Amino acid sequence: MFRKYLKVASVVYQEGTQYRLQYVASFLCVIFPLLAVVFLWRTVFQDIQMIEGFTESMMITYYILVALLTDLVSPGIMMYITEDIREGTLSKYLLRPISRRWYHFSEEIGISLGYSLVALIVILGFIFLFAVDFYFPANLLYIPLFLVSVGLSMVLGTGLTYLFSLSAFWLEEDTGLDYVLEYLVPILTGALIPLALLPEFVYQVASFLPFKYLLYFPIEIFLERITLSEIGYGLFTQILWIGVIYLLGAWVWRRGCRRYTARGG
Amino acid sequence: MRYLKLWVFFLKNCLLREMEFRGNFVIEIGGNLLRLGITILFFQVIFLHTPTIGGWDIHITLLLVAVNQLINNLYNAFFRANIYQISEYVREGTLDFILVKPIDPQFFTTLRYVSFSALFSLVFPLLIIFYLATAGKITFSLPIFSLFLLLLLCGVAIRYAIGVAVMTLSFWVTEAYALHGLYSEFFSLSGYPAVIFRGGWQFFFTFIIPIIVVANFPVMAVTQVLSPAAVLFAVGLSALLLLITRKFFHFALRNYCSASS
Amino acid sequence: MNTVIKVESLQRVYRSYKKEPGFVGSLKGLVKRQYLNVEALKGISFNIQEGEFVGYIGPNGAGKTTTLKILSGLLYPTAGTVEVLGFTPWRRSNDFRRQIAFTMGQKEQLWWDLPAMESFLLNKEIYSIPQRAFNDQLAYLTELLAVKDLLDIPVRNLSLGERMKLELIASLLHRPRLLFLDEPTIGLDVVSQKKMRDFLKEYNRREKTTIIFTSHYLKDIEELCPRVIIINAGSLLFDGGLDELTRKYSPHKVLKLTFTDGIPAGIERYGEVIGQDELTVTLHVNEEGVAHCARELLGNFSIEDISIVEVPLEDTIRKIFLTQE
Incomplete structure (x- = not known):
C-alpha cells in the first residue's frame, strides 16, 4: 500500500537529478543569498553584542538552518495541482487507484528530500569553508526534539502547500496569490528575519498563524531559546495545526472536486 | 537613426500586447511593489536594533535599495525577457528568421521585447529617491547627480553585458536558463551595502563578478566621494564588457552557422 | 536572362563527435574526441535564372534544407562557390538580405499574441519599406490570398492554413527578388494546399520573383515547378524540366x-x-x-x-x- 507512494517519490527524485546543471545552479542559488546574509550580520554584530537574545553565532546558525530547512518545509511548490486543475488534466488522477493527495504528498517529499540532502552537504562545506562559528546546542536533548519538530514541519508544510494549491479550483486565472505567498510567507515563517526581531505587534500576529511552526519554532529549539515546557506546548500546537490544516484540506478538496466535475472539466 | 525608429516600434508593439493581458500587468506591478516592500522591511527591522551597518545609516541603505531596484527594473523592462529567450531562439531554430532579416541580430534578439510592468514599477524606487532628497536625507548637486546617472547607466550596462554573455552559452549548452538563474542570484547580492564584503570578497565582487560596481557605486557617488579612478573603472569596465559580449555573441553566431543543421 | 543563383561544387560536411555515455565518457570526450564527418552535400552545382520556379526535391535528410540555408546565408559551406544575386550569402550584407525571404512551413515568425498586422508593420520597419509600396503590396497580397479580414485577429486564434498565408505575406511585403520556401504546404488540408499553389503560381507569373520550393507533396511540384532539381544523400540526381524527367525515367x-x-x-x-x-x-x-x-x-x-x-x-x-x- 505504502510502496507505491514510495515509488512515486523516488521517480520524482530521479527526474530532479537528470538536469544536473540546473541542480548545481539551484544549490549555488542557496549559497549566495546565505553568504550575503552571513556577511551582513557579521557586520552588524561588529558594534553590538546581542540582539533580542541572539549572539552573532546564533544569528548565523539561524540563517544556515533556514537555508537548510526551507526546501524541506517550503509551501512553495504548488504549481502541480494548480496546473492540473487549470488545464483539466486532473481527471486522469481522479480515475487512478491512488489517492491524489497522497500522490502529491509523496511527490513533494521526493523533491524535498533530494534537494535537502545535497543542500546539507553544500552547507556543511560552507560552514567549514568560511569558518562559521556554528552554534550547537549544549543540551543534547534539544537535538531529538528539534528533529521531531522538523518532521512535523514537513507534514505541516506539505499540508499548507496543498491547501493553497487547491485555491485554483476557485481562481481560474493567475491572481497574484503566488506573489503574495512568495513574499509574505518568508516573513511569517521567520525565513527573512527572526520573528523576535520584528516589532511586537507583527510578532504577535505571526504567533497566531501556522507559518511560525514551519521554520521559526524548530530553529528556536535548536538554538535553545525556549524552555522544555515551551517546546512541549509548541509541539502540541504544531500537531494541532496539522490536524486543522488536513481536515480543512480534505473539506476543500471535496468542495473543489464537486465544483470541478460540475464544470465538466 | 533607423535603429531608433525600429526600437520605438518595438515599444509600441509591446505596449499593444501588454494591453491584451491587463490582469498580468497589475499583478506584475504588485509583485514588484511587494518585493521592494519586503527588502525595505528587512533593513528597517535591522535598523530597529542597530544605528548603522558598518557605518551605513538607514538613509544610505534605503538609497541603495532604491538604486538597486531601479537598475533591476530597468534591466527587467528592456532586456530580461529578451535575454532569457535567446536559448529558445536557438533551440527552436527561430533564430534563422532573425538572421535572414537585414538587421543587426544582437539588436533584434536583445531589444525586441519591452516589459511595461517593469517600466511602470520604476515609479516606486524613484519615489524613494525623491523622498530621500526632499527630506534632506541626501543631497544632490548637479555634477553629483550627473555622475550618479552615469554610474547608474554603467550598472545597467554591466548587467546587460553579463546577462547576454551568459545566455549566449545556450548556443552550446541546452540548460543555459539554469545559468541565467544563477546569474540573477549573483546580482541579487548587489542590493547589499558594499561594506559587508571584506578583504578578498570585496576584491572578488568588484573585479571578478562586479556586483558592487552595479548598485553600490552610484550610491557612493552621492554619499561619499568616489575616487575618479573608481568612476573610470566603472565606465571602462562597462565598455569592455559590452565589447566582449558583442564579440562573443558574434562568435556564437558564426559557430551556429557552421554547426547547425 | 539574369542568373540569380550560381552554385558550383558546393560541399557541406557536418562534424560531430561521438560521446560515450555517462560522466566518465564526457571527460574522455574532453581529452580526446572521436570525430564523425557527415557529408550533407557532396559537391553539387546548378544555376538558376531570374523568375524561375524551381522544385527542389529529395527524401528526408537528402540535403534540401542545408542547401536552402547556405543559399540564404544561414549556413557556411565547407567548400565550393556560391553566388546569390551577386552576393556571397553568408556575409549576410543588408543589401543581400533585403532582397531575399525565407519561409518555413514548420516554423512561424508571426508574433503569436498579436494580430498579423503588427508583424507586418514590424517587417515594414526592418526592411525600411516606404509607406506607399507597403500599402500597395499589402493590398495586392491580401486580395490575392483573400485574407483581408484576418489581419486584425490575434494570430493564435487562426487556423494553420490561415497562418501560413499570413506567413507568406510577411515574407513578401518587401518584394524579395528571391524566395525560399521550405515545405510551405506541410500539414495543410487539400483545399488550403490548392489555394497556396494557385497563389504562388500567380505571384511568380506576375512578379517574376525567383522561387525555390521544397515539398514532399509531389502534387505541388507537378503543378508549380517547370523545373525540378532532385537530390539524394547529398548528390544531384537530376536537374531539368519536369517533362524531361518523365521522358528520361x-x-x-x-x-x-x-x-x-x-x-x-x-x-x-x-x-x-x-x-x-x-x-x-x-x-x-x-x-x-x-x-x-x-x-x-x-x-x-x-x-x-x-x-x-x-x-x-x-x-x-x-x-x-x-x-x-
Missing part, C-alpha cells in the same frame, strides 16, 4: 484495361504487367508504341474499358531513388 504510359470475359493469355506481349486481377490488367507500354498497342488490343479482344495515363510523378521519383541505391 519513365518513357512509357500506363495502360489500364478491363476485359469483358477474362484476361487473355499472352497479354505480356504488349507491355510490362504491373498489376492484374480478375478482369483488369495494368500495363506499362512504351510511349511511341502506345497508340498502336491500344488499337491492336481493341481489335483483338472484347474490352469493356480502357484508359491511358502518364506514370504518376511519385512512381518516377521513387524509381530514381531506388535505382541510385
Whole structure:
C-alpha cells in the first residue's frame, strides 16, 4: 500500500537529478543569498553584542538552518495541482487507484528530500569553508526534539502547500496569490528575519498563524531559546495545526472536486 | 537613426500586447511593489536594533535599495525577457528568421521585447529617491547627480553585458536558463551595502563578478566621494564588457552557422 | 536572362563527435574526441535564372534544407562557390538580405499574441519599406490570398492554413527578388494546399520573383515547378524540366484495361504487367508504341474499358531513388 507512494517519490527524485546543471545552479542559488546574509550580520554584530537574545553565532546558525530547512518545509511548490486543475488534466488522477493527495504528498517529499540532502552537504562545506562559528546546542536533548519538530514541519508544510494549491479550483486565472505567498510567507515563517526581531505587534500576529511552526519554532529549539515546557506546548500546537490544516484540506478538496466535475472539466 | 525608429516600434508593439493581458500587468506591478516592500522591511527591522551597518545609516541603505531596484527594473523592462529567450531562439531554430532579416541580430534578439510592468514599477524606487532628497536625507548637486546617472547607466550596462554573455552559452549548452538563474542570484547580492564584503570578497565582487560596481557605486557617488579612478573603472569596465559580449555573441553566431543543421 | 543563383561544387560536411555515455565518457570526450564527418552535400552545382520556379526535391535528410540555408546565408559551406544575386550569402550584407525571404512551413515568425498586422508593420520597419509600396503590396497580397479580414485577429486564434498565408505575406511585403520556401504546404488540408499553389503560381507569373520550393507533396511540384532539381544523400540526381524527367525515367504510359470475359493469355506481349486481377490488367507500354498497342488490343479482344495515363510523378521519383541505391 505504502510502496507505491514510495515509488512515486523516488521517480520524482530521479527526474530532479537528470538536469544536473540546473541542480548545481539551484544549490549555488542557496549559497549566495546565505553568504550575503552571513556577511551582513557579521557586520552588524561588529558594534553590538546581542540582539533580542541572539549572539552573532546564533544569528548565523539561524540563517544556515533556514537555508537548510526551507526546501524541506517550503509551501512553495504548488504549481502541480494548480496546473492540473487549470488545464483539466486532473481527471486522469481522479480515475487512478491512488489517492491524489497522497500522490502529491509523496511527490513533494521526493523533491524535498533530494534537494535537502545535497543542500546539507553544500552547507556543511560552507560552514567549514568560511569558518562559521556554528552554534550547537549544549543540551543534547534539544537535538531529538528539534528533529521531531522538523518532521512535523514537513507534514505541516506539505499540508499548507496543498491547501493553497487547491485555491485554483476557485481562481481560474493567475491572481497574484503566488506573489503574495512568495513574499509574505518568508516573513511569517521567520525565513527573512527572526520573528523576535520584528516589532511586537507583527510578532504577535505571526504567533497566531501556522507559518511560525514551519521554520521559526524548530530553529528556536535548536538554538535553545525556549524552555522544555515551551517546546512541549509548541509541539502540541504544531500537531494541532496539522490536524486543522488536513481536515480543512480534505473539506476543500471535496468542495473543489464537486465544483470541478460540475464544470465538466 | 533607423535603429531608433525600429526600437520605438518595438515599444509600441509591446505596449499593444501588454494591453491584451491587463490582469498580468497589475499583478506584475504588485509583485514588484511587494518585493521592494519586503527588502525595505528587512533593513528597517535591522535598523530597529542597530544605528548603522558598518557605518551605513538607514538613509544610505534605503538609497541603495532604491538604486538597486531601479537598475533591476530597468534591466527587467528592456532586456530580461529578451535575454532569457535567446536559448529558445536557438533551440527552436527561430533564430534563422532573425538572421535572414537585414538587421543587426544582437539588436533584434536583445531589444525586441519591452516589459511595461517593469517600466511602470520604476515609479516606486524613484519615489524613494525623491523622498530621500526632499527630506534632506541626501543631497544632490548637479555634477553629483550627473555622475550618479552615469554610474547608474554603467550598472545597467554591466548587467546587460553579463546577462547576454551568459545566455549566449545556450548556443552550446541546452540548460543555459539554469545559468541565467544563477546569474540573477549573483546580482541579487548587489542590493547589499558594499561594506559587508571584506578583504578578498570585496576584491572578488568588484573585479571578478562586479556586483558592487552595479548598485553600490552610484550610491557612493552621492554619499561619499568616489575616487575618479573608481568612476573610470566603472565606465571602462562597462565598455569592455559590452565589447566582449558583442564579440562573443558574434562568435556564437558564426559557430551556429557552421554547426547547425 | 539574369542568373540569380550560381552554385558550383558546393560541399557541406557536418562534424560531430561521438560521446560515450555517462560522466566518465564526457571527460574522455574532453581529452580526446572521436570525430564523425557527415557529408550533407557532396559537391553539387546548378544555376538558376531570374523568375524561375524551381522544385527542389529529395527524401528526408537528402540535403534540401542545408542547401536552402547556405543559399540564404544561414549556413557556411565547407567548400565550393556560391553566388546569390551577386552576393556571397553568408556575409549576410543588408543589401543581400533585403532582397531575399525565407519561409518555413514548420516554423512561424508571426508574433503569436498579436494580430498579423503588427508583424507586418514590424517587417515594414526592418526592411525600411516606404509607406506607399507597403500599402500597395499589402493590398495586392491580401486580395490575392483573400485574407483581408484576418489581419486584425490575434494570430493564435487562426487556423494553420490561415497562418501560413499570413506567413507568406510577411515574407513578401518587401518584394524579395528571391524566395525560399521550405515545405510551405506541410500539414495543410487539400483545399488550403490548392489555394497556396494557385497563389504562388500567380505571384511568380506576375512578379517574376525567383522561387525555390521544397515539398514532399509531389502534387505541388507537378503543378508549380517547370523545373525540378532532385537530390539524394547529398548528390544531384537530376536537374531539368519536369517533362524531361518523365521522358528520361519513365518513357512509357500506363495502360489500364478491363476485359469483358477474362484476361487473355499472352497479354505480356504488349507491355510490362504491373498489376492484374480478375478482369483488369495494368500495363506499362512504351510511349511511341502506345497508340498502336491500344488499337491492336481493341481489335483483338472484347474490352469493356480502357484508359491511358502518364506514370504518376511519385512512381518516377521513387524509381530514381531506388535505382541510385
